[in-house]
Amino acid sequence: MTINRTYTIRQLTKEFDVTARTLRFYEDEGLIAPERRGQTRIYASRDRARIILILRGRRVGFSLSEIREILDLYDTHHDGGVTQTLHARKKFEEQLHKLERQKIDIEDSLVELKRAITLIDDAVAKGVLSANALHQVAAE
Amino acid sequence: MTINRTYTIRQLTKEFDVTARTLRFYEDEGLIAPERRGQTRIYASRDRARIILILRGRRVGFSLSEIREILDLYDTHHDGGVTQTLHARKKFEEQLHKLERQKIDIEDSLVELKRAITLIDDAVAKGVLSANALHQVAAE
DNA sequence: TCTCTGCTTGACGTTGACGTAAGCGTAAGG
DNA sequence: CCTTACGCTTACGTCAACGTCAAGCAGAGA
Numbered sequence: 001m002t003i004n005r006t007y008t009i010r011q012l013t014k015e016f017d018v019t020a021r022t023l024r025f026y027e028d029e030g031l032i033a034p035e036r037r038g039q040t041r042i043y044a045s046r047d048r049a050r051i052i053l054i055l056r057g058r059r060v061g062f063s064l065s066e067i068r069e070i071l072d073l074y075d076t077h078h079d080g081g082v083t084q085t086l087h088a089r090k091k092f093e094e095q096l097h098k099l100e101r102q103k104i105d106i107e108d109s110l111v112e113l114k115r116a117i118t119l120i121d122d123a124v125a126k127g128v129l130s131a132n133a134l135h136q137v138a139a140e
Numbered sequence: 141m142t143i144n145r146t147y148t149i150r151q152l153t154k155e156f157d158v159t160a161r162t163l164r165f166y167e168d169e170g171l172i173a174p175e176r177r178g179q180t181r182i183y184a185s186r187d188r189a190r191i192i193l194i195l196r197g198r199r200v201g202f203s204l205s206e207i208r209e210i211l212d213l214y215d216t217h218h219d220g221g222v223t224q225t226l227h228a229r230k231k232f233e234e235q236l237h238k239l240e241r242q243k244i245d246i247e248d249s250l251v252e253l254k255r256a257i258t259l260i261d262d263a264v265a266k267g268v269l270s271a272n273a274l275h276q277v278a279a280e
Numbered sequence: 281t282c283t284c285t286g287c288t289t290g291a292c293g294t295t296g297a298c299g300t301a302a303g304c305g306t307a308a309g310g
Numbered sequence: 311c312c313t314t315a316c317g318c319t320t321a322c323g324t325c326a327a328c329g330t331c332a333a334g335c336a337g338a339g340a
Contacts, residue, residue, distance in 0.1 A: 008286085008287085009286090009287075010286075010287085019328080019329080020286095020287085021328065021329065021330085022327085022328065022329095024288090024289090025327070025328060029327095038287095038288095038335095038336080039287070039288050039289085039335075039336085040286085040287055040288075040336090041287085041288090056245050056248065056249060057249070058327095059201075059241075059242060059245050060201075060242060060245045060246050060249055061199075061200070061201045063326075063327095064326075064327075065326090073256075074256075082264065085260060085263070085264065086264070088260065089257060089260045089261070092253050092256050092257050092260070093257065095249075095253055096250065096253045096254065096257070099246050099249055099250055099253070100250070101199075102199060102200060102246060103243065103246050103247070103250070105196050105199050105200050106200050106239050106242060106243050106246065107243070108196065109196060109197070109200055109235075109239055110236065110239055110240070110243070113232050113235055113236045113239070114236065116213075116214070116232050117229060117232050117233065117236070120225060120228065120229045120232070121229070123225070124222065124225060124226070148316085148317090149316090149317075150315095150316070150317085159298085159299080160316095160317085161298065161299065161300085162297085162298065162299095164318090164319095165297070165298060169297095178305095178306090178317095178318095179305080179306095179317070179318050179319090180306095180316090180317060180318075181317085181318090198297095203296075203297090204296075204297070205296090
């Protein structure tokens with residue numbers, strides 16, 4: 001079962017290192033929907049889980065509207081018909097491919113950065129800074 | 141040796157699917173510096189290589205100023221002293237760590253998306269759409 | 281009671297990364 | 311010679327994702 005804790009806005013801002021403005025903004029944008037005790041927001045575990053997804057989505061380069069789409073899919077595809085569900089499947093696959101392409105980009109960049117670093121290390125070790133060798137990395 | 145072709149702005153926009161405005165903007169921002177024949181920009185292989193780096197950097201979530209920093213490092217660290225060079229090494233490592241963190245985020249997201257898709261497939265195969273099972277994915 | 285702390289709702293400001301439109305130059309083809 | 315294609319600069323516009331006030335309520339403690 002899901003843990004049924006609740007959280008204040010402050011607790012979440014500290015846990016995830018975001019501002020309260022950000023969380024309220026995500027609410028305005030329909031990404032989360034905490035309950036209210038009077039005026040004050042009361043975040044449940046569900047909201048917290050969504051925030052985790054939002055922030056990770058943000059880190060991997062999804063826009064908020066893309067993230068909202070994914071969250072909506074998790075929420076609503078199961079009460080739609082088969083058509084809705086297959087639409088959801090298609091959207092999930094799109095995101096999947098986007099991330100796979102991005103993973104390749106990252107791996108390529110990692111290789112390049114590591115090469116640059118070893119070249120620097122070699123150069124420093126020998127006391128020689130080879131301009132040509134370093135330029136190779138950038139030009140390839 | 142580096143190939144010594146040149147390119148018009150149009151050729152590059154088509155090759156990389158960006159607008160001319162974008163390339164001119166990158167020039168204003170100091171990311172590239174094509175030569176001129178009169179007013180007209182003439183891009184060399186060097187510029188093209190930089191554009192590839194810029195676009196890949198963009199895709200993995202670097203800001204243009206971060207990208208400029210990296211490009212500057214490739215350009216200038218070898219005529220600075222050892223201090224400059226070690227500063228460059230440090231910057232490279234920072235980018236490296238950022239990308240490694242991002243790679244983990246992406247792999248996690250990939251796992252999640254794949255799970256969501258197989259759950260959908262299973263549900264559709266059985267003709268049963270389990271709301272609980274799907275909600276698990278979002279809440280974990 | 282006063283004040284402090286935390287939370288709220290507007291609403292305007294900011295930054296990055298371009299888009300878009302105006303207005304002009306130039307070279308080739310019909 | 312006129313249009314079409316491509317290129318240029320200048321400059322204002324836009325959109326996302328918040329930041330930054332301003333002004334106010336609610337409860338807890340001195």
